[in-house]
Amino acid sequence: MAEEVILLNFWPSMFGMRTMIALKEKEVKYEHREEDLINNKSALLLDMNPIYKKIPVLIHNGKPICESVIQVEYIDQIWSDKNPLLPTDPYQRAQALFWADFIEKKLCVCGRRVWRTKGEELKAANKEFIELLKILQTELGDKSYFGGDKFGFVDIVLIGFYCWFPAYEKFGNFSMESECSVLMTWGKRCMQRDSVSKSLPDPERVIGYVLYLKKLFGLE
Amino acid sequence: MAEEVILLNFWPSMFGMRTMIALKEKEVKYEHREEDLINNKSALLLDMNPIYKKIPVLIHNGKPICESVIQVEYIDQIWSDKNPLLPTDPYQRAQALFWADFIEKKLCVCGRRVWRTKGEELKAANKEFIELLKILQTELGDKSYFGGDKFGFVDIVLIGFYCWFPAYEKFGNFSMESECSVLMTWGKRCMQRDSVSKSLPDPERVIGYVLYLKKLFGLE
Numbered sequence: 373m374a375e376e377v378i379l380l381n382f383w384p385s386m387f388g389m390r391t392m393i394a395l396k397e398k399e400v401k402y403e404h405r406e407e408d409l410i411n412n413k414s415a416l417l418l419d420m421n422p423i424y425k426k427i428p429v430l431i432h433n434g435k436p437i438c439e440s441v442i443q444v445e446y447i448d449q450i451w452s453d454k455n456p457l458l459p460t461d462p463y464q465r466a467q468a469l470f471w472a473d474f475i476e477k478k479l480c481v482c483g484r485r486v487w488r489t490k491g492e493e494l495k496a497a498n499k500e501f502i503e504l505l506k507i508l509q510t511e512l513g514d515k516s517y518f519g520g521d522k523f524g525f526v527d528i529v530l531i532g533f534y535c536w537f538p539a540y541e542k543f544g545n546f547s548m549e550s551e552c553s554v555l556m557t558w559g560k561r562c563m564q565r566d567s568v569s570k571s572l573p574d575p576e577r578v579i580g581y582v583l584y585l586k587k588l589f590g591l592e
Numbered sequence: 593m594a595e596e597v598i599l600l601n602f603w604p605s606m607f608g609m610r611t612m613i614a615l616k617e618k619e620v621k622y623e624h625r626e627e628d629l630i631n632n633k634s635a636l637l638l639d640m641n642p643i644y645k646k647i648p649v650l651i652h653n654g655k656p657i658c659e660s661v662i663q664v665e666y667i668d669q670i671w672s673d674k675n676p677l678l679p680t681d682p683y684q685r686a687q688a689l690f691w692a693d694f695i696e697k698k699l700c701v702c703g704r705r706v707w708r709t710k711g712e713e714l715k716a717a718n719k720e721f722i723e724l725l726k727i728l729q730t731e732l733g734d735k736s737y738f739g740g741d742k743f744g745f746v747d748i749v750l751i752g753f754y755c756w757f758p759a760y761e762k763f764g765n766f767s768m769e770s771e772c773s774v775l776m777t778w779g780k781r782c783m784q785r786d787s788v789s790k791s792l793p794d795p796e797r798v799i800g801y802v803l804y805l806k807k808l809f810g811l812e
Contacts, residue, residue: 423694423727437686439693449682462669466657473659474643507643 377402378431380417382409384581386480386532387440388428389571393528394444396567398451410588441472444528458525471511471518472529479504483533487543487582488591498544502551509555516561523565527558531568534559538575539582597622598651600637602629604801606700606752607660608648609791613748614664616787618671630808661692664748677745684739691731691738692749699724703753707763707802708811718764722771729775736781743785747778751788754779758795759802 379395379402381388395402407417407427420429420436430437430446437446448457459465482504485497508530512518518526533540537548537559549556562568586592599615599622601608615622627637627647640649640656650657650666657666668677679685702724705717728750732738738746753760757768757779769776782788806812 432683435683437683438690442686442689442693445689446682446686449685462666463652463655463657465669466662466666469662469665470658473662 375400376431376433378405379403380405380407380414380420380427380429380431382407382427383573384578385427386536389532389535390440390528391428391430391443391447392571393531393567394447394457396570397455397457397523397528398447399454400447400451441476441529444525448525456524457528459519464519468519468525471508471526475508475526475529479508479530479533483536483540486540487586488589490591494544498546501540501544502546505548505552505555509552512554512558517558523562527562531559531562532572534562535572535575536578539579542579543582543586595620596651596653598625599623600625600627600634600640600647600649600651602627602647603793604798605647606756609752609755610660610748611648611650611663611667612791613751613787614667614677616790617675617677617743617748618667619674620667620671661696661749664745668745677748679739679744688739688745691728691746695728695746695749699728699750699753703756703760706760707806708809710811714764718766721760721764722766725768725772725775729772732774732778737778743782747782751779751782752792754783755792755795756798759799762799763802763806 377395377400379388379391381392381404383406392404405414405416407414409427413425416431417427417429418425420431421427421438424438426438428440428443430443432446432450437443444457458468479501482497482501485493486501489497515521517523518530537556540546541548563572583592597615597620599608599611601612601624603626612624625634625636627634629647633645636651637647637649638645640651641647641658644658646658648660648663650663652666652670657663664677678688699721702717702721705713706721709717735741737743738750757776760766761768783792803812
């Protein structure tokens with residue numbers, strides 16, 4: 373049976389970037405459908421993700437898989453013959469899942485506060501954001517990638533932030549290079565992979581999008 | 593090599609209950625160490641979970657695994673010969689992970705608001721809590737367990753709420769039986785398993801604990 377793979381996505385989404393990268397790592401051909409999240413969600417999106425009504429949604433042979441981290445795991449399991457993403461060793465696997473969960477629960481939540489707040493709240497968010505990145509930087513250590521020598525699961529979960537860093541720097545008023553240079557080097561290393569560079573938008577475009585959102589939410 | 597399995601836990605934790613149930617389902621012998629979370633966390637806990645400093649921590653042959661959902665997956669992978677908990681089919685597996693994530697992200701967060709808030713905030717939390725339970729009830733449908741005929745992963749992730757329901761009812765002023773009778777029947781069914789009934793504390797004791805916390809936080 374010919375595989376039908378559709379990705380419902382929205383270009384600035386770090387979550388959608390994860391799924392795109394995983395598909396590209398596995399060399400899976402897929403149809404990319406851009407959603408208009410702000411003005412007009414498609415009937416297909418509402419039908420395929422009735423609980424959250426959010427992108428990214430991966431539709432594989434008509435069946436939806438929701439939540440980007442779960443999508444990456446699913447892609448790794450289905451197309452297991454090429455570029456394994458998660459370790460097979462149960463302990464290493466649990467560690468990878470732990471850091472993915474940390475990025476989801478802590479960094480994503482705090483990152484939103486960096487561009488959605490002002491004054492003292494923004495100061496606290498900036499401080500926490502940098503602390504969280506430093507924890508991740510310590511975990512990376514002197515390895516090339518989070519899993520060791522090979523680009524893998526945790527790299528995919530985190531790398532979407534790389535194209536958002538200039539926006540965080542601009543609105544949070546800090547310098548990633550001076551705060552987290554090791555993480556920036558890791559980001560540049562990841563960007564040498566086609567799967568990553570072809571999935572991440574231009575950081576200037578992300579800044580423009582955040583400016584648009586700040587106006588929309590009355591934050592400017 | 594003899595297996596050394598230690599669980600750092602605190603009895604009212606729904607998260608710790610998940611790990612206990614998974615270990616019991618696999619008939620793994622383990623040492624249970626109760627932590628004094630409020631007054632005196634052990635040096636072992638701080639050493640084994642330096643990021644969150646929280647229970648439950650599963651220590652297997654000296655190595656820590658943190659976060660209960662990840663622990664259940666780990667236990668399922670290590671002791672794979674008995675009572676499989678997660679489906680092997682990638683799509684079914686993705687669905688199970690989706691509902692576990694829903695319980696983590698939505699129900700656990702909202703549940704906390706039911707006993708930590710007052711007035712209008714409490715009313716909104718109650719309403720959302722019941723809506724979330726009804727979504728889970730719809731997903732359960734007329735199946736015996738979330739995965740079908742067999743007790744499994746999503747049941748383990750959710751069942752800890754069962755011994756907290758009387759506390760939610762008391763502080764949220766609603767009736768689980770009239771709001772979510774199908775879920776209550778499922779809870780009773782799960783309680784017939786030794787792994788569950790031996791892991792969940794007496795609901796009256798949970799009510800006492802919540803009363804204690806409310807006083808501690810100045811909510812009474």
